[in-house]
Amino acid sequence: MCVGFWSLEHPDYALILCGNRDEYLSRPTTAAHFHGFEMDIAEQPGGNVLSGRDLSAGGTWLGVNRAGRVAFLTNITEEHLSYTSTRGALASAFLLPDRAGESLQDHVGHVVRENRAYAGFNLLLFGPRASASAPGGVLSYDAACVTNRGGGGTITCRPLADNERRCGALSNGVEGQGAEAWPKVCLGSSMFSDVLQFVTPETTEADLVQRLFHLLTSWRSEHPPRARAELRNTIQIEPMQVRASETSDGLLYGTRLSTIILVRRDGSVSFYERDIWVLDERGQPTKGDEKNERVFKFRADIPNTQTS
Template sequence: MCIAVFMWQAHPLYPFLLLFNRDEYHSRPTKPLGWWEGAEILGGRDEKAGGTWLASTTDGKFAFLTNFREVQSIPQAKSRGELPVRFLQSKKKPLDFAEEILTEADQYNGFNLVIVNIHSKSMVYVTNRSEGGKSIATEVSPGIHVLTNALLDSPWPKAQRLGHAFKELMDKYGEGELQMKEMADELMMDTTKDDEGLLPDIYPPETESHLSSIFIDTERPLGRYGTRSTSSLYVKSNGEVYFYERHLEKDLWKEQTVAYQIEK
């Protein structure tokens, strides 16, 4: 299902920083963080459908995706994971690309997509499940935002917990250097579950309870499901990018970090 907290254009040293948990079935084949062969894309990769949930490029573009929690699905829908890849390979500005996606958004199951161009200081949010089921694209305002499996900044309890904890930690660090790995450890490993009365009430209560924590580890009808990876990513004002991932591989947690400079 995935959950992300991010800050956009609201810190003197970091125009963009992001913490992201990817939730997926443990059996789904996945490549960890790395440069894609034959492409200038850095990120993890879904080996089943070929897409990604979070990736970036050296020319200052970033994209991340969450699924929308819903009961009904479209048979033979296009893979949502292709949307970040298409943006990263596109030459279009975020809003222009978003407008293109809106024309075909009904071919996908519910998604939330955030696309970023650091050079143009543009961040756009796209979803095909806004009020009334409409598809929308909108510029994201500066500040702290949380994205779960509902609309951006929806007040789900887990989203509010993560947003508050993130703000408290940012207040603690102030305007100084951040320790993104430590932030990921402190914020994204939270296994606190919500009381039944606070659950979104989309799936059965027991399922909703298991999915109500920031870090998820549960059994579902198709097998073990939960947080497969935690990522932290930041862009510094000088164009330096730091991309850290902790991922689960055969029940062992492995870590890696990639740093690079955005091309001018």
């Protein structure tokens, strides 16, 4: 039950994006690192993609590449069924370097036409664009929301509305069926809007990052959730037993990671990742150590002629 918040209209930042990954704590996953989705999971400093990797399915849920492209994927909460195509590949396909010459519109058009069968998903794709008329280029983003509204459904896409560009939110609900009214989305959006109001030219990046991490980890529902359907009521999920399928035993599930991606108008990218809940050597849940925070900084390589 993931959640993410973003803005594309801040005067200093082309993109402010923060999100939680809620998942089984034992699911094999790598921390964020540069790579190219090779079979070898070792960090590759020259790799094109910066993200964590889901080692069970092979893709990612959130990442950015050196050209400034960003993908954010959530699973739709639904009955577990198996499909031959993995949702994580939808995000990784947009981030891989062989897509560099393809516009955002061309990419989503290909995904829609191909219309493969996936388990339910929501996918946000952010394509950078540098203005050729400004000295050094001024970065902005085009964005699209791609979804199948549930397992095996027809894939559709749409651009973000103006209000979503200013302050957007996404979780694991079905678009147009009440997902925007989930408590974690409503309250989180309000808190995120407050953070955006706080950001001025004098605000340090460190202050902004701390406020975003606070948003992602501070609010919990008054009554801890006891079932998967109740996870919509809290932003941070403390470890709880959740069955992966009707025939499986309960496994510890909770907020594993919080991630922040900041892209300034000059193309400077900052990526922050923190462990929220982890399993210790005895297999017991424990809070992640902020000292183990992963931080990456680089400048996106976006020529003035590039379109999203």
